[in-house]
Amino acid sequence: MNQIIETILNHRSVRKFEDKLLSREQIETIVKSAQAASTSSFIQAYSIIGITDQSKKAKLAEIAGNQTYVADNGHFFVFCADLHRQVIITEMEGNDVLPSLESTEKFMVTLIDAALAAQNAAIAAESMGLGICYIGGIRNNLEEVQRLLKTPEYVIPLFGMAVGYPAKINDIKPRLPLEHVYMENEYTQDEDIFKKQLEEYNEIISAYYKERTGGSRAETWTAQMGQMLEKKSRMYMKEFVQKQKLNLR
Structure with missing residues (x-):
């Protein structure tokens, strides 16, 4: 087993970080690693917003359900589905791209591209001895996140990633067989x-x-999943996505 595979198999979410910021070099290495991920048809349908403003991190922590590690970490990344730059192609090249961009297929491309990039970023961070935690809680109120991050149409903040020096490391959570x-x-x-x-x-x-x-x-896994999935959550999502001109066709 090589070192890369060991890093992947040793993954665990970290929710308590040391009070130490990432360096600019670390941030750029993580982003470059994200960019190296595969991307459907070279569309590169995502953007990454780094949050350095502590007041914005605090607000995102509140939106995410008062998760303190959203505010207290070495750096916080927000991964966005992004077809806004492809809209600009209409102006630059004169092609009618909107019917394609507004399709369910291209919406799926943005989600897949962003997830692939994020996982590359996670592995890169962990290979540096850092810890990470994905934060889906920002989707609790995407309209507020959108205002906070000033994202335009055809862009949806999907999830955050808290990265930093681990102050506490939990055991690896067993996956399905x-x-x-x-x-x-x-x-x-x-x-x-x-x-x-x-x-x-x-x-x-x-x-x-x-x-x-x-x-x-x-509790058992099936009991945990049954209780969690029984609760309706973020049921506004379809309407929000379509307001951003995505998944319309």
């Missing part, structure tokens, strides 16, 4: 096998939580 995720040639649809694998995984996760919390928490 490989055989439950990886299938060959066709999708496995034997529900008895699925349920057996999930029951075995429930035991692993329950033991993990017991160990991590000294016995105060021991």
Whole structure:
């Protein structure tokens, strides 16, 4: 196993950072690593906004559900789905690109491109000995995030990433068993096998939580997911996305 794979397999979310900012060189290396990710048809349909204004970080922390590590970290990145620069192509080249940009397909491209770039950034940061935590909570109120970051039409802030020097490192959270995720040639649809694998995984996760919390928490993964998914959240998203002129067709 090489060092890159070890870095990937040792990933865990970090939610407590030392009071130490990243250097400009570290920030630029992380962004360049993000840019090196694959991108559909070379569209490069994302942008990354670094938040250095502490008052803005504090506001984003509030929007994200008062997550203190959104404000207290070495650097905070916001990854955006971005087709705004492609709109400019209409002015530069005279092509009618809007019907294409407003399609569901191009919306999916922006999401995939941004996610690929972000994961490259995460691996780069962790390879430097830094910790990261993805922050989906900024989607709690994207209109407010949009005002705060001054994003135009065809741009959607998707998620944040807190990066910094870890002050506390948790154990690695066990993932689903490989055989439950990886299938060959066709999708496995034997529900008895699925349920057996999930029951075995429930035991692993329950033991993990017991160990991590000294016995105060021991729920299973399926119970956790069932309770979480039963709650409706961010149901405004379709309307918000379409107001940005994306996913219209």
